[in-house]
Every structure is written in structure tokens, then in C-alpha cells.
Amino acid sequence: RGPTNDGRRKPEIYSPGCSIRSASASSSCSSTSLTGTSMAAPSIAGSAALVRQYYTEGFYPSGAANPSDAFIPSGALMKATLLNSTVDMTGISGYPSNREGWGRVLLHNTLVFDDDTRNLIIRDVRNNSNEALNTGDSFEMTFDVNSLFEPLKITLVWHDPPGAVNANPAYVNDLNLTLIGPTGEFKGNVFSNGISATGGTYDFRNNVEMIYFPATAAGEYTLRVDAAAVNVGAQGYAIVISGDVSESNPCTADWNGDGVLDFFDVLAFLDDFSNANPAADLNSDGELNFFDVLSFLDQFSAGCP
Structure with a gap:
């Protein structure tokens, strides 16, 4: 259970690990039931492999495999996709929290296929690209929410450079996520009762920022990523937006x-x-x-x- 010594949220993701039946190492043909992270971690690893396959086989953006759409996702995009799919766990107070992080992974909440009513919008910017951010830079995009019948979730992830040995705090670069829409302005990681809320202050610790609404007003939204402090290198990032959404100006x-x-x-x-x-x-x-x-x-x- 978190947080870390410098206040970052841990864990970040949750997967079942209680009484999970799997192959046993004690013989060549038997199974066993165990409890712990050794049983939870493989399901997250398998989910990450499915996310990578989704992109490398060209399922994005159409929802059907198209080799011409295939690309190799960054680690940040894979992490953002996993986290974007999470759901709040029942029986655990507070969301997000240092017991469940952002919740249990449920990939179908984010990965879109050609028979879905939802849509998926991504951005995948690597550290060595011209679109990577330095202090004071920003990225902005607009998209449309077409109806209020689907949840809207936005996840920003970046790989923070390593801090100095024994540094406290150990976080290095800081990006801020902002969403402006018909119902107001929202900052990443500002939540009330598990739903994004107006007001609050930007999160300067965590390299995962999220905005979530179980339902929200239709209309045009502006998403902005601001580089509040990039102390090492140029900072790449990944954005995942899921819901009944479409890009305003593709x-x-x-x-x-x-x-x-x-x-x-x-x-x-x-x-x-x-x-x-x-x-x-x-x-x-x-x-x-x-x-x-x-x-x-x-x-x-x-x-x-």
C-alpha cells in the first residue's frame, strides 16, 4: 500500500490475485491455487501484451485489424491504455487511492472494436520527437463529445527520468493536464467522490494524470498538456481519450x-x-x-x- 516516501500514488493498477489457479511448478502436469502479487502481475503483463498487439496489428483507429495502421506503441502509451481501462473497486473507500490506485484493469473499457459505440483517440509522443515538451511548452487539441451516454475518460502518462540516488522527492519532470468544456475547466487528478471536479490544484508529484466523468455534456472540448517543469531532457507523453468522442479537426x-x-x-x-x-x-x-x-x-x- 502507498504512498511512496515522496507522496506519489502507489499502486497504480489493480488485478485479481486472490486464490488464482495456475500451472504448478511442482510437477509437469498439475495446477495450484495461490494468492499474492505473483498471481496478479501475470494478468497485467498479459493485458499489456494484448494492448501492444492491438496497436501493432493496426486495430487503431478503425477497430478492425488494418496493417497500414500498425505502429509500435511507446511504453507510455501502453501504460496509459491500461490505466484508461480501469474501474473503481467496490469495498475500497476513496478513488483514486493508495490501496487500489486507479482500479482494476478491464481492457474492453478502452480498446475499441468495429462494433463498438465508443471511440478512442490517442497521442503518442516520444522523448526524441519534435513534439516532446520543454518547460513552458504546451500541447493543445480539440475533440467532440457526441452524447452523454458513454463515460468520458482521459489519461495522460509520461515516463519520468530517474531521480538522483536517495533523492526525496524523486520525481523530476512535471506535466499538467487540463480539460475545458461546456461544464467548466478541470485539472488532472482533481476528484470528488470518484468523479473529476472543478477547482483544486495541479498534481506536481505523479506522472499519471486522469480526468473521468461517468456522463458529461455533449459539445466541443479542449485538452491541454502544459510542461510546468521539465528539468531533464525533453519530455514525451501519451494521451488516451475514450468515450463517444471524435476529433474536431483530424x-x-x-x-x-x-x-x-x-x-x-x-x-x-x-x-x-x-x-x-x-x-x-x-x-x-x-x-x-x-x-x-x-x-x-x-x-x-x-x-x-
């Missing part, structure tokens, strides 16, 4: 939808172009030709808003 050149313009987008577009995917007809003339390639390269060079 960037066409971000062909695989990972929030970063890179060579993988070029490969994804050329793959769709080669396979005669109608989506590659960027000039909408009913033909796939060199002008579509030029249109894509122009948009790629111009960058995303």
Missing part, C-alpha cells in the same frame, strides 16, 4: 492516427495507395494517381495544426 497527414507525423505515416499512406484504398483518393477525383501522392506529401510537409 490531421489527414497523420495517416496512422498516432498523433505524430513520421515515416510510419508515409508508409501507411503508400500501403493504402498501393492497395487501392478509396481513403487514399485525397483530391476526391475518383482516381488514385500521382496527384493524390502529391496531396499527401504537401499535407505531411505542412504538419498538423
